[in-house]
Amino acid sequence: MKDEFSFISKITPRHTHQSSLKVAIGDDAAVYSGTDLFDEVICVDTMVEGIHFRKDTLTPYQIGKKALAVNLSDLAAMGAVPHYYLVSIAIPKSWSEEQLEAVYHGMKDLADQFKVDLIGGDTVSIQESLVITVTVIGRVEKNRSLLRSSAEVGDNVFVTGYVGGSAAGLSLLLEKGNEASYFDHEQELIKAHQEPVPQVRAGRIFAQSNERISLNDVSDGLASEANEIAEASQVTLLLYEEKLPLHPAMSANELDQQLDAALYGGEDFQLIGTASKETFPLIQAECKRQGISLHLIGEVIDNQPAVYLKKENEKILLSKKGYNHFSK
Template sequence: MPLKKLGEDAFIKGLAERFKSRHPRLLKGIGDDTSVTAQAGGRALLATTDILVEGTHFRRDYTPAYLLGKKSLSVSLSDIAAMGGSPLFFLVSIALPPDIGKKFLDELYRGLADVSSRWGCRLAGGNTARTPDGIMVSTTVFGEAAEDEIVYRKGARSGDVIFVTGTLGSSALGLKVLGDHGPGSLKRGPYKGSVARHLDPEPRLKAGRALAESRLATAMMDISDGLALDLKRLCLESRKAAAVYLSSIPISEELKRYGEKTGRSPRLDFALTGGEDYELLFTSPEENIPRLSALSRKLSLPFTPIGKILSGRARRTVTVIGEDGSPFVLKRLGFEHF
């Protein structure tokens, strides 16, 4: 069966079945933002890996090498944030054609170094290889957390409120603007903030750690492939369903202006299914709202309630309630490679 017919999630589910035999210290393997391995003293090692492939995740003509380096590490750090962990060190492997200049590589590693320095995540090694065409950057990040503070995708409970950090949809708008107007849109134009969100995402490490330490989140993951698709994944791990209110999804002023100018729905077309926001999606009981509000103010980061967790007996895993109050079915939930 072709992968495009099978689908990415079904392919990964098959891998989990094939490799279901586990080491006794492996607390979580496939199925969450990172793997979790038990360590001495009640600590756990977190590990995650990502790959950015030219032509799939970025285009060289509008992606500065410096920002490619920053993004390649930031997206893996976002997985550590989603588990409530702190980063330790990382590996980076790069495959590239032989005609790439040294300046490009210097800038790419400068981007990696700046993100590494900011978050205290040190380079521990890596690999380089030659490709006939196109660049690939793979990062593997290791982090840690107290075993009893880790926040998995599987902990959502019926009645929990669904929250997101920050705003959604800006990265998807930034990608569209880059495709339409090229690299100049990063420094000029009405949507340069959204372009920056796409090329240089911010891993929510402080928020993830604070939510884990305070034990306010029952389930959590980062939003990489679109809110609707990632919420479905969280629900499946938790064996629950969810209702999301379209009008509650937070969006930026730039995205609002784009919707007003073009007539497109910024929440439906970008925030709900766009992907690469790298914000945190988490659930928490309603009685935690006052404490979450205080934490949000402390972090200077919005925590916005967007829906509710339902019992797993709901007809659909994720139901979207439109701005008129009626539920509707999404044709596409988010980004899948296959």
């Protein structure tokens, strides 16, 4: 198999049956008509031991918390409010009941924070690695879901929070392990990897602005997510190196390492998007009022699908080189 993206493209239905379906495969979540006032939003993600997490880099509690967080982040990228979640888990003999309870405890603590209810799931046995599949259901105001396909030439490109911290934290954990002693700035990076915070509040600010905003969550790195917006909207994004909000705890690293972590590391679970030059200062001001940082990092410059990084006097084409499950 070449890669997961081409495979998904092959299996995507050319026609749909339900007239209530508004957004199908191709965005962070699916959207279908619910009530007269709201649309329903649903997403699903699977985490596999040895691929998405390891016991020597995450505790069972953190694994559970992260399994739910990645789904909440997808709903945040649609501007939705999460309401319910379901968990299917395949359990190998190497996991104890106490460890599994910690996984669910992690999910519950994050669910309580966002007032999300567990409403079902499935539990099965498996030979080797733990597999967790989480489905989250939420809603957004009628016709206000935020799509990757809404970017236009002339837009500002923005991102919430800091980027690169999660990848830098994972590098430390892989090098030294979870039980090692770390400096304060290293602990910040490790926390960014182990306990990401889904940007649900920021997504709600964008949705409630009633403005045209494109949005995507940073799961595979800025370069990959920017390319998804570029492809969906058929536009060119130009990112400015000096404006990227690199995680300050990475400052001891070489700049190239910091950029690689931000552009290709992934799992920061911030939100990248575009808004018109008139809209951006309005949503930035509201984010600031609510204690959320929103950074201007570039602009939309053309009607061809591509992403470039402006580095001094050079424009570098950024490939869609995020995490690919089937790359060799």
